[in-house]
Amino acid sequence: MQFFVKHLYLLAPILAILALFGVYRLIKANDRPIPHYEPKQVEDTWSAEEYMRHLNLKPFNQREVHRLLLKRTRQKEGVYLESLLPVMDTAGLEIIRCYHKVMGDDYVPVITSGNDYPYHKKNSKHYKNAAMDFRIVDMPMDKRRQVVEMAQDKLGPRFKVLWEKGEMEHLHVEMTE
Structure with a gap:
């Protein structure tokens, strides 16, 4: 007991060091590096004939649906999907x-x-x-509203569609479950 009383003055610095270490761990826990991703080269577009031929050749599986999403959109540089x-x-x-x-079949989101x-x-x-974000800022204001409302109707209650406004305006789509 005498040992603890004799070294009681060390308690405050030790607690301060532990508190600093705890703050450091909290900061590091929120530090997320951007994953490095090299996109695979995919064809720019499918003609209607290629698309129908592809549908008739084999059923769509998970990989093919993902590939179709990549083919029918453009991705901002660095996007990881x-x-x-x-x-x-x-x-x-x-x-x-x-x-x-809303925008016509030639529009590429x-x-x-x-x-x-x-x-x-x-x-x-x-x-x-x-969750995914889509560019919406390059569309006329009335068209943006139509896309947001139509998307929420199509996806239903399992998804949340948000029109996030401000300097980083975009269409945010996320699962609710």
């Missing part, structure tokens, strides 16, 4: 359909984020591979 949940690929194709209905941006909120669905 390879780990998306399969349901997100299907939701992405529905979003593309909404863009085409741009995916601006998947699981690649280290500055999303800490518990963002992006880090669970259950």
Whole structure:
């Protein structure tokens, strides 16, 4: 007991060091590096004949649906989509359909984020591979509203479609479950 009383003055510095270490661990836990991703080379577009031939040759599996999503969109440089949940690929194709209905079949939507941006909120669905962002800022205001409303109608209650406004305006699509 006398030993503890004799060295009681060391308690405060030890607690301070432990507190600093705890703060350091919290900061490091929120530090997410951007994953390195080299996209595979895919053909730019499919003609209608190629698309129908492809459908007739083999059924779509998870990889083919993902490949179709990549072919029917452009991706902002650095976007990482390879780990998306399969349901997100299907939701992405529905979003593309909404863009085409509003903007015409020649319009190619741009995916601006998947699981690649280290500055999303800490518990963002992006880090669970259950969210994507689409560029919307290059569209007329009335068309943006149509795409957002149509997308929410098409995807239903299993997904949340948000029109995130501000300097980084985009269409955010995430699973709610």
